[in-house]
Amino acid sequence: MILEIKNLNKMYGKVQALNDFSYRFTEGVYGLLGPNGAGKSTLMNIIADNLKESSGEILFNEVNIKTLGSNFRKILGYMPQQQGLYHNMTLNRFLYYMASLKGMTKSEAEEQIDQILHLVNLEAHANKPLGSFSGGMKQRALIAQALLGNPKILLLDEPTAGLDPKERIRIRNLIAKISFEKIVILATHIVSDIEFIAKEVLFLNKGNLIDFGSPQVLCEKLSNMVYEIISAHDGVTDIAKDYRISNIFKDDKYAYIKVITTKPPFEYKYREAKPNLEDVYLYYFDEDVL
Numbered sequence: 185m186i187l188e189i190k191n192l193n194k195m196y197g198k199v200q201a202l203n204d205f206s207y208r209f210t211e212g213v214y215g216l217l218g219p220n221g222a223g224k225s226t227l228m229n230i231i232a233d234n235l236k237e238s239s240g241e242i243l244f245n246e247v248n249i250k251t252l253g254s255n256f257r258k259i260l261g262y263m264p265q266q267q268g269l270y271h272n273m274t275l276n277r278f279l280y281y282m283a284s285l286k287g288m289t290k291s292e293a294e295e296q297i298d299q300i301l302h303l304v305n306l307e308a309h310a311n312k313p314l315g316s317f318s319g320g321m322k323q324r325a326l327i328a329q330a331l332l333g334n335p336k337i338l339l340l341d342e343p344t345a346g347l348d349p350k351e352r353i354r355i356r357n358l359i360a361k362i363s364f365e366k367i368v369i370l371a372t373h374i375v376s377d378i379e380f381i382a383k384e385v386l387f388l389n390k391g392n393l394i395d396f397g398s399p400q401v402l403c404e405k406l407s408n409m410v411y412e413i414i415s416a417h418d419g420v421t422d423i424a425k426d427y428r429i430s431n432i433f434k435d436d437k438y439a440y441i442k443v444i445t446t447k448p449p450f451e452y453k454y455r456e457a458k459p460n461l462e463d464v465y466l467y468y469f470d471e472d473v474l
């Protein structure tokens with residue numbers, strides 16, 4: 185199974201939301217990482233056929249998805265970014281409603297909905313109105329509707345937005361569980377959402393694909409660029425002036441400051457540190473963490 189994106193461009197007036205984006209996706213989880221405005225949702229929406237590209241094409245198993253038409257939509261599950269749900273609708277009604285929009289028969293829906301409710305761990309809430317759900321339950325309800333029809337391609341746009349760490353882990357585990365034999369593309373700006381479940385990570389910035397690869401390969405690119413400076417507690421402010429800091433840990437005696445830099449911080453006591461995907465993110469997106 186191959187989903188191939190070829191030279192995709194999207195302009196909103198003068199804003200280039202996607203710039204000549206090309207990629208080949210096969211079975212597995214892909215993390216689409218980038219800050220606000222990177223073009224993640226634009227890409228998802230074009231794949232989901234909710235938005236028209238300015239140019240470029242998308243092929244599924246070498247056939248243009250425009251030719252496949254509704255047959256492509258049938259194999260696609262899409263979880264949009266934080267959506268207003270129908271507050272008075274019960275979860276069960278919502279799922280039947282979404283199943284009918286996907287053209288499923290009532291008996292097909294019946295068969296699947298029970299299984300999906302079990303998978304997302306919401307069986308006990310099937311007859312409760314969506315308005316009574318917590319943030320995490322709402323996100324799981326949205327994942328549930330995306331799973332209707334057992335799609336081969338699953339697009340998840342910021343599935344953990346606004347969730348507490350426990351719910352985030354729960355969603356992450358759920359995604360790992362449902363991704364078998366599917367192409368899953370997950371857009372997020374939270375590195376830990378995909379660090380341990382993504383086969384490949386794509387870094388997107390201002391519409392450009394700036395790097396991609398397995399988390400391991402991406403981290404290896406930063407070897408010899410991540411160090412831990414060991415300093416007195418009051419040294420942190422000075423270090424922040426000269427170095428990009430990715431983490432600070434303090435014990436009773438010292439501050440341990442993880443920095444990303446092209447040359448070792450010779451002026452301090454330091455040791456080499458192991459890069460993680462968050463360091464790679466900071467390296468590319470140059471965000472101030474202090």
Ligand SMILES: Nc1ncnc2c1ncn2[C@@H]1O[C@H](COP(=O)(O)OP(=O)(O)OP(=O)(O)O)[C@@H](O)[C@H]1O
Pocket residue numbers: 196199200201218219220221222223224225226227265373
């Ligand atoms: N409907 C629109 N009209 C005009 N510009 C838009 C529209 N939708 C998105 N954009 C612009 O396109 C660019 C990419 O936006 P997009 O929403 O795809 O990014 P994103 O990576 O999903 O960001 P976020 O995490 O904030 O959702 C941004 O500059 C955004 O302002």
